[in-house]
Amino acid sequence: MNSHGEVAGLLLAAGGGRRLGGRPKALLAYRGRPLVEHAVAVLRAGGCDQVHVVLGAAAEEVRERADLAGCVLVDNPHWADGMGSSLRAGLASLAASARLPTAAVIGLVDQPGVPGAAVGRVIATAREADDLPSALVSAMYGGRRAHPVLFGASRWAGVACSAGEDRGARTYLREHAEQTVLVECGDIGDPADIDTPADLRLLD
DSSP: OOOOOOOEEEEEEEOOGGGGGOOOOOSEEEETTEEEHHHHHHHHHHHSSSEEEEBBTTTHHHHHHHHOOOOOEEETTTTEEEEEEEEHHHHHHHTTTTTTOSSEEEEEETTTEEEEEEHEEEEEEEETTBGGGOOEEEEEEEEEEEEEEEGGGGGGHHHHHHOOOTTHHHHHHHHHGGEEEEEEOOOTTOOOOSSSSGGGGGOO
């Protein structure tokens, strides 16, 4: 069995913010900087050694305005098709890494209330299971499953194949619910995401 190996972070940050009037979520201001920088910092604080960031809407502007030094930037030209295309692009990037990770934690750019401690709990739980390459661990908040989610590398192909355009890994997780280890993080975080103008209060 194997509990060792590198855990990478995969940040999905391609959304165009259609319900936000076309404001790309990666560029929303959070504590004076683009939100994507905060999301990357959360993955790193939780223990992700390398971070792959999937960009789509306003990708060039994100590259110019955000400090993403040390990240692997993945362009998804099909970002408008939905989260599934970004998940597939990110997993393909991870699988092609010269330093192939043993597992990856998936994070979303529009959840500023999810802390690095939640990422750390998910990773620690996956390592405790002593089979990191096939691990499947998800955070939950008040008993409700949400991000971050960790997939061992042996699961990436299956996740990519089942990724629906607007569902990401939801189908895979539903089909493998009995294998998913859930970690309560409601005491340390809030998975509320930013979809509408009313949700912008989460940035305050």
